[in-house]
Amino acid sequence: MVLSVQNVKKSFPGAEGPVPVLRGVSLVLERGETLALTGESGSGKSTLLHLIGGLDRVDEGSITVGGREVTTMSDTERADLRRSDVGVIFQQFNLIPSLSVQANIAFQARLAGSYDENHAKQLSEALGLSDHLVKYPEALSGGQQQRVAIARTLTARPKLVLADEPTGNLDEATASEVLGQMLGLVRETGAALLMVTHSQSVARRMERHVHLSQGHVV
Amino acid sequence: MIWTTLAALMSHWRCNRLQFFAMVAGLALATALWSGVQAINAEARASYDAAAATLGEGQFDQLLPRSGDKIDQSTYIALRRAGWQVSPVLEGRLRTDDGSVRLVGLDPLTTPGNIAPVGMQDDTTLDDFLTRGVIFVPPDVANALEGRVTQRVITDPSIAPGAALTDIGVAQSLLDAERRLSRLIIAPNQPMGLPALDQIAPGLVRQPAQDAGADRLTDSFHLNLTAFGLLSFAVGIFIVHGTISLAFEQRRSMVRTLRALGVPLKVLILLMISELVVFALVAGGIGVALGYVIAAVLLPNVAATLQGLYGASVAGTLQLRPEWWLSGLAIAVLGTGFAASGALWKIAQMPLLASARPRAWSVASGATARRLGALAAVLFATGAGIAIWGQGLTLAFALLACLLIGAALALPLLLRGAVNLADRKARSAMWQWFWADTRQQVPGMSLALMALLLATAANVGVSTMVSSFRVTFVDFLDQRLAPELFIRIEDADQSPDLERFLVSEAPEVLPLLSVDTEIADIPTELFGVRVGPTYRENWLFLDDSGNAWERVAEGRAVVVSEQLARRAGLWTGDSATVAPELTLPIAGIVADYGNPFGQAIMSEAMFRRLHPDVVPLSFGVRTEDPAELRRKLTEDYGLSDTAITDQARIKAFSLSVFERTFTVTGALNVLTLAVAAFAILMSLLTLASIRLPQLAPAWALGLTRRRLGQLELLRAVVLAMLTTVLAVPLGMMLAWVLLSYVNVEAFGWKLPLYVFPGHYARLMLFALLAAALAALWPALRLARTPPSDLLKVFANDR
């Protein structure tokens, strides 16, 4: 079991007191599984993803990643978790503009101290980035930038990949292509994938599908 | 992880080289300005210290003749034989081919413990010094003495510049002052049970330590420089703050990404601090080196200025002192730390999921501006309190600080007000947009504009002070140098004969009789003058009771200098004891700038009665044909040409001294403005990238990029103009504080404040030019922004 979410609750401060966003969500993800998390805007899907990635803290409940309890971790331990076990892919590509494509791809693996040049090369080839390695992110198209972000995440061989609308900024054809590549590569590495999306077509390409509505799994 | 993160942080600079350059250059400039001014100060002070050590001045109490300028050697022996541990000093000017050298004679056997006047070389012994005649000189004097003396001349850099040091016996013979001494140094430890000083030497007066010499005088100039140094530093801190804020704002998104990818915040902050420390050290090092260059370039002027003004020499060479490096680097690191603390704190507080968009204008919103304004009001009130009730140099400086910091803090509010006013008057939509947009720019540029405000105000203030000093001084010279020719002779026996000759050749001869004495315990030069039309017509009184010169001429009154009057607490109408058993009313007060001693002027007749032994060695001569009289004096009378000076030459010399002061202040002006311009450039660059989203709609609505660029430039100039307009009154207040408070507290005389609109206009022009230059490039960049970048704003703006 790579990921276990048990009865997680989270609310945010609003003008008239706390606004509950997650009202007790539980789910489990096994090694190699892919899961689409859908729901309307404001259903709390991105929040759940942030909580799993240790980017935010739960109000209540338990989250374990690879058997480690995330909710009680210190900031430094969460950073450690993101560095080694969890990879996050955002809708905004979040590349480091001052580093080359190659350096961006290698970055997270280097942070985690697990950089494998061959692996990085394979990923770049599989994602069609081989010709762009010496360029800087600003010279790439949106699809290419997201491919770089995917490569960066996978190079570090995370146990769990979290993706927040990774194709949301791409046109449909590109989105489909990038998604296909991503799913293929995730399967190859044996990682589990949790993807937040509002697109049913994207969700259908996942093995499992969880829908969030008003803070509950339905 | 550390290295990977550091590499990512550093990659920012590789991609933003200009920004990197700006930060390092900004820090370096600020440090340079600081350390340059410090260097000039330190170097000059070190020279004085050398001089003071040579003379034992400032360290020991001394005995000076109560009247006249020499002590008989028998008085020295009498004091010694009464047990008093005193040591003799003879000082005088030794003429050389191209000027004169100050010769100091000492008795090394009796000088108190640590005024050691002699540099020792391996082949000199006390035997040589005492009995064969050895003269120790600094390098600059060595050549001048060549061929002038028969004694062996030994170069020793530790001797004060412009001085020569020798045994007292040698000095007596070289200065033709056998059995005469100038003063006696009193050793700090005296035997028990000594008889009272005035019992043995009633003709001597004891001068407490530190009250002698050029120290206080030259401090006047140093005070200016110190004030300037502080202001420069303040300006420097602003620019460092600006550049560092920029760098941090631009890296916010990177910081967020790094944290999302698993770099702990603590590691990130520590890495950024280390990065800054390294930059600060590198930039500080460059800055200190640069400061050294500035000082080295300016120092000949500074040295000349000081020498000209006060007769104190600064060695024309500069030494790189370790304390300089350390203080320069410390200032760079501390300044960086101070400037970066806010930015780092913001990074530390930034939530991981917050928008990574740079937020330069959140620094000083309307509410912040009002808060700063309130703080400024408090500072102004404190300043006013100090001005009314405060006393002392420290408080005078506190007043300056209140004034400057208050003004800087009030600036955003004032600018907002001005822009709002313009906004209300705006007719067209474009101008409304322009003013609204300008208002939004104000907070982002606040720091840079504060730097500009301080820089301009400092320049206005110092220029006003120096110029006021100059104007006053020129008037003073006109008054004091009214006679066309000045004659100074060395030989007292020649005096009566020369006077007869002069009287036969010139309509008015003004012999100048003088002795050093004390009035109200203040060292004073007492002058005897021949009151005539020259005095009546040319001398201006700061205050007088009418008929001043008549009363002086009749021996019924004296005229005293402002310094003496202020320090003794005397004024027109009070009485001054000018000699034992002679008290005269003060008929008038005259200005006497740059003189640490008091002056008192009485009639020639009265003076001759008091000091029958003193003969005039200086004569002022009125003549219609200076050249002809000069010819007669040299050819017919046989006077040496160097003994004659004409007014124009003295005036020209005195003015040239001020020109040099101006060179220094001028150069520092340019430097401070350069630093301020840099600050403007940096904030505009910061704002440029952030402002695209605001400019894009204006572009989309039909303003061309070229027009946008022009408006951008105009905006910078308008803001700079508003700032400099505010800077002028601030600068004048600064000058007023310097002249009316600081100068009086420090030196005992008040300088009249003159206003120099021309100077201010020029300074404003410079400031605007600096601002425009700084804004030009960002504006050009804007004008050349590819439309696609502007379009992206719409595409990316979620």
Added chain:
Amino acid sequence: MIVRPLLLLLLIPLQAVAQGFAGLGTNADGFAVPTPEPEFTFPQDHGAHPDYRIEWWYLTANLTGPDGTTYGVQWTLFRSALAPETREGWSDPQVWFAHAAATTPDRHYVAERVARGGIGQAGVTIAPFEAWIDDWRMAGPSFDDLSLSARGTEFAYDLDLQANGPLIFHGDAGFSVKSAEGQASYYYSQPFYKVSGTLTLPAGDVEVTGSAWLDREWSSQPLAETQSGWDWFSLSFDTGDKLMGFLLREDGGASFSSATWIAADGTTTAYPDGAFAAQPLEVREVAGRDVPTQWAVQLQDHNIDVTVTALNPNSWMALSIPYWEGPVAVTGSHTGRGYLEMTGYE
């Protein structure tokens, strides 16, 4: 800056004088040199001999206060010539300096003065006799009737000296040999002064009485190069007899000794090298040096076998030329008082 060098400068001639105690340069550089069988003429020879390099008027006194407390007083005027001549004014090559000290059982006060000849600040006149530097002076109508004064920051004294015995000539009628190589000085003493006067200490004035011993010595090259210092004893026994003896220490540990036995009636016996013996009994650390402060002294000829003990072991003269000088007590075969001077202890 220029602080340090002057001290160096000052030390040079003083060092030379220090070697007057311990090894002034071995050649005489144009100065006169003492020769055997001197003929003294008085009072002229009480005055200065500027053609000799070094000369002193050296007085030590053992004193007692009204309560029986013992004190010591030293007054020394040195003349050190840079050239064998005198000149008027500041260029006079005669440098004068002086040391004064007052010793109590637990304190030792010192002071020094330096001055140049030629200007009246220091010198010696013969008739009436006056030796002075600043306000320190030893003066009187004759050499037998003197008053003595000096003062420092913490002490002063004003003493009256009456001689009740003859002048004593050391060595061969005043020609005192200082080494096996023959270096010598002219050396005579007046050890028979009775003293009365006032000693001023921080606690107040003390009326004192006692005896004093004045040494006159001048030379131009007194010590051999290998001699590193000396130990000089002037002892007055309760019998009325007196003994002057000194050891000149050699670098290798050997020493050269000389002594004069002064009978109570003033008759003298001079002893050559070896007769007078002195061995340290107790060494104390004084001013960071090991200094013997108790000695065993023997002169077989007169059955002298005594222990000489410092009144105050810390009688260190912390001056430009540092050395040890202080009053001593004599016990053993004979009892009495005296003065001890030790130089060259580094």
